[in-house]
Structures are given as structure tokens and as C-alpha cells.
Amino acid sequence: MSERETIHLAADLSFLHTDFLWRMPGSWVGYPYYSSSEFYEDIAKTAQQGRFDLLFFGDTGGTSEDFGGNHDAVVRNGVKWPRHDMTAMIPILARLTQGVGYALTMSTTYHHPFHCARTFNALDHVTKGRIAWNAVTSAYKWEAMNWGFEEMMDHDERYRRAQEFLQVACELWDSVEPDAVIMNRESGEFLDPEKVHRLDFKGDYFNVRGPLPALPSPQQRPVIIQAGSSGPGMDLAAKYADLQFSTRRTVESMKQHRAAIDEKLAKFGRTPRDLGILWSVRVQVAESVSEARAKEQAFLDSVPPEGGLIEMSQWFGVDFSTAELGMTLTDFADQVREQKGNLGTFDELLKTTDLNMTVREFGRDYMSQRVLVAEGTPKEIVDKLEMMHYETGANGGFILARGFHASDNITEFVEHVVPELQRRGLSKKDYSGTTLRENFND
Numbered sequence: 183m184s185e186r187e188t189i190h191l192a193a194d195l196s197f198l199h200t201d202f203l204w205r206m207p208g209s210w211v212g213y214p215y216y217s218s219s220e221f222y223e224d225i226a227k228t229a230q231q232g233r234f235d236l237l238f239f240g241d242t243g244g245t246s247e248d249f250g251g252n253h254d255a256v257v258r259n260g261v262k263w264p265r266h267d268m269t270a271m272i273p274i275l276a277r278l279t280q281g282v283g284y285a286l287t288m289s290t291t292y293h294h295p296f297h298c299a300r301t302f303n304a305l306d307h308v309t310k311g312r313i314a315w316n317a318v319t320s321a322y323k324w325e326a327m328n329w330g331f332e333e334m335m336d337h338d339e340r341y342r343r344a345q346e347f348l349q350v351a352c353e354l355w356d357s358v359e360p361d362a363v364i365m366n367r368e369s370g371e372f373l374d375p376e377k378v379h380r381l382d383f384k385g386d387y388f389n390v391r392g393p394l395p396a397l398p399s400p401q402q403r404p405v406i407i408q409a410g411s412s413g414p415g416m417d418l419a420a421k422y423a424d425l426q427f428s429t430r431r432t433v434e435s436m437k438q439h440r441a442a443i444d445e446k447l448a449k450f451g452r453t454p455r456d457l458g459i460l461w462s463v464r465v466q467v468a469e470s471v472s473e474a475r476a477k478e479q480a481f482l483d484s485v486p487p488e489g490g491l492i493e494m495s496q497w498f499g500v501d502f503s504t505a506e507l508g509m510t511l512t513d514f515a516d517q518v519r520e521q522k523g524n525l526g527t528f529d530e531l532l533k534t535t536d537l538n539m540t541v542r543e544f545g546r547d548y549m550s551q552r553v554l555v556a557e558g559t560p561k562e563i564v565d566k567l568e569m570m571h572y573e574t575g576a577n578g579g580f581i582l583a584r585g586f587h588a589s590d591n592i593t594e595f596v597e598h599v600v601p602e603l604q605r606r607g608l609s610k611k612d613y614s615g616t617t618l619r620e621n622f623n624d
């Protein structure tokens with residue numbers, strides 16, 4: 183899925199207006215929120231200018247009560263709340279742009295593969311082949327309760343269900359062959375029935391007769407993204423995904439991750455080039471590193487001291503408001519493991535953090551340092567991106583995690599960093615294909 187060594191660029195638009203960013207300049211205060219698409223339209227046009235391949239919308243459908251035992255903290259502070267369904271925004275943005283693809287999240291834990299296959303077939307048509315599906319296993323109990331479950335499905339069962347879900351969805355997308363359409367007025371033939379197939383799928387979770395009653399879409403299947411990093415998550419990615427999102431905090435850890443997924447890909451008869459990784463990185467461009475740090479400090483100053491703990495509670499399903507002075511992350515490890523939520527991510531934190539840090543200190547750090555950071559002048563940033571890219575096999579690219587200002591952060595990246603990437607021949611100057619899959623392989 184990333185046949186050449188190009189650095190592919192993506193941006194995560196999931197939390198541009200929550201998580202304390204709404205207090206920063208350029209935010210939604212005084213703006214008509216989701217009832218206007220202009221904010222996203224501007225970002226999409228900027229992304230096209232920077233030859234980005236992908237804009238990503240994450241999704242979860244719950245309101246966390248983890249911090250303090252109720253939803254007060256997340257609602258009062260706007261932490262990963264609200265979460266609007268972004269499906270409706272995508273056709274608007276796709277019409278305005280060429281080249282940029284759009285990734286939408288749909289849970290394999292709560293949806294049905296028939297619904298998913300139909301929706302993404304439709305999105306692939308209206309975006310002219312520029313849609314990707316972030317196939318997640320949902321790790322949040324408050325979301326489970328909105329879908330009618332008293333308790334969250336067990337981690338490994340969520341992945342067993344996801345395996346079956348992806349199998350059915352892919353079979354549905356393949357159930358009408360690309361050349362099945364005849365539409366000959368003279369002969370009166372519309373489609374060739376020989377090229378339209380039933381599935382007759384009967385599994386542990388889904389029974390689906392098929393075929394998908396839809397014309398084949400430009401990409402046939404959406405580009406498939408998987409972000410799980412536990413053992414079963416990596417298996418799912420290795421079998422089905424074109425792309426993986428990965429949050430790794432050191433180059434060493436990135437290299438280990440790449441090696442682990444390559445080993446799994448081989449197990450499924452695939453090659454490393456079949457799966458590109460988009461590494462999460464926060465980029466802060468400035469005249470110097472110290473100026474970049476000053477921007478970070480201005481953001482941190484606007485965040486209450488418990489800000490990071492509220493986010494961590496939501497992410498790991500544990501009440502970090504109970505952290506007493508002096509308690510460390512290790513003191514919470516058993517509780518996090520019991521939740522069976524974001525296991526891969528928590529293990530990464532344990533591996534890459536000074537474990538003498540108290541949870542409260544760590545929470546502060548988490549607000550700005552949760553992902554890899556590249557900061558400073560365009561040259562310094564591109565040096566770092568280039569090094570990380572080649573150290574990890576030059577196979578994918580980077581997804582910009584949220585910066586401190588929406589949407590200035592993306593604009594600054596496109597105006598100052600992209601020209602340097604292009605000058606060094608690292609990122610493309612133009613789109614060569616029309617579909618997302620074609621552009622990602624370039």
C-alpha cells in the first residue's frame with residue numbers, strides 16, 4: 183500500500199475543537215460549530231495545497247464517566263466531547279478537493295458488516311474513490327452502554343468479532359465483480375448475473391446472504407486502516423489492513439513495531455509494502471525550538487492541572503482522580519489491564535516513560551508529549567521526519583496529531599514544512615492518481 187519511499191502526509195482532525203483547544207486562538211468560540219463546514223473546508227483545501235493523502239476522523243460514541251465517577255469533568259472541560267458523526271461532512275469536502283482522501287471510523291464491535299459495506303461503497307462512489315475505513319475495535323465501556331451492553335465485550339472477543347466482520351465486509355465488496363456492469367440498451371442486459379455472487383456466510387457473529395446490492399465503486403474496497411497494537415490487533419492489521427496508524431514515542435519503539443508487523447504480514451502471505459504505517463507525530467513549526475516550546479507552554483497554561491488525568495481516565499477506563507501524591511503509573515497498571523481497553527498504548531507508555539514520574543506529573547506531560555514531537559525550524563523538523571522515515575523502512579508516512587492551534591497548525595505545516603519536504607524529494611509535488619489507493623502507492 184505504499185509502494186514507493188515517499189513520505190505520505192495525513193492529519194488527524196478528530197479533536198481539533200475539544201481537549202482544551204477550544205480555549206486557544208482560532209478555535210470555535212463564536213463559530214456555528216458543526217452546522218457550518220467552512221472550518222473543515224479550509225483545512226481540506228490547505229491539505230490539498232500540501233499534497234496530503236488523507237484527512238482522518240476518529241470516532242467513539244460514549245461519554246466517559248471514568249474521571250471522578252461521572253461525566254462532569256469531560257463535559258465541563260470539553261474533553262473528547264462532543265463527538266459528532268462526521269459522515270455527512272465527507273461528501274462536502276470531497277467535492278471541494280482533488281487528491282485528498284478521507285478516513286472515517288466505524289466500529290466492528292457495534293455495527294453490522296452489511297451496513298458498513300453499504301455505507302463505504304456509497305462513500306467510495308461519492309468521493310470518486312477517496313475513502314478509507316478506520317476499522318476499530320471499541321475499547322470504551324461508556325460507548326458499550328450506548329449500544330445496549332451492560333459490560334464491554336472482552337478484548338479478544340472484540341477482535342474475533344472484528345476478524346469475522348472484516349471477512350464479511352470484504353466479501354460483500356467483492357460480491358459484484360468490477361466488470362459486471364453491461365448496461366446495453368440494445369440487448370437489454372443491465373448486469374451480468376454470472377459476475378454477481380451470493381456469500382451465504384454463516385459465522386459466529388453474522389449471517390449474511392449477499393450480494394451487496396450496489397454497483398462496484400472506484401476502489402472496490404475502501405482503503406482499510408487498523409490501529410490496534412496488541413497481539414490480536416496486529417494480527418487483524420496484518421491480514422486485512424492497507425494502512426496502520428501507530429502511536430510510538432521513540433524511534434527504537436517504532437523500529438520494533440515495524441519489525442513486528444512485518445513478521446506478521448509474512449505469516450499471512452503479504453509483504454511489508456502491502457501495509458504502510460502512518461506514525462502519529464505532533465509538529466510545531468517556529469523560528470527556533472525555544473519558540474516552539476513557548477507555544478506549547480501557552481497551551482499548557484490554559485489547561486487545568488488535572489487536564490491530562492481527565493484524558494488518561496477516558497483513554498484507559500480508570501479513575502485517575504484517585505491518584506494520590508507520589509503514586510506512579512505502575513501503581514495503576516493492574517487496574518488498566520483489568521479494563522482490557524487500550525492495552526497496546528498503555529504498554530507503550532510504560533516502556534517509554536520515566537517510571538519514577540508521579541501520575542500527576544505524567545498527566546501534565548501527557549497533554550503535550552503523548553505522541554512523538556518534531557519541533558523547531560522547518561529544517562530541524564524535516565531532518566527529524568526524514569531520519570524517522572528511513573529508520574523505519576520508508577514505508578508509509580506521518581499523521582499529524584492535533585497541534586495547539588486549530589487550524590493554524592496545519593496551515594503552518596503546509597506553508598513552511600511541506601516546501602522543505604518537497605525540496606528534498608521526500609514528499610510529492612503532485613498527485614499522480616485519482617483514487618486514494620493510487621495516490622498512496624505513489
Ligand SMILES: Cc1cc2nc3c(=O)[nH]c(=O)nc-3n(C[C@H](O)[C@H](O)[C@H](O)COP(=O)(O)O)c2cc1C
Binds near residue numbers: 242316320411462
Ligand atoms: C492513532 C489511533 C487512532 C485510533 N482511533 C480510534 C477511533 O477513532 N475510535 C476507536 O474506538 N478507537 C480508536 N483507536 C483505538 C484502536 O482502534 C484500538 O481499539 C486500540 O488501539 C486498542 O487496541 P489494542 O488493544 O489492540 O491496542 C485508535 C488507536 C490509535 C493508536
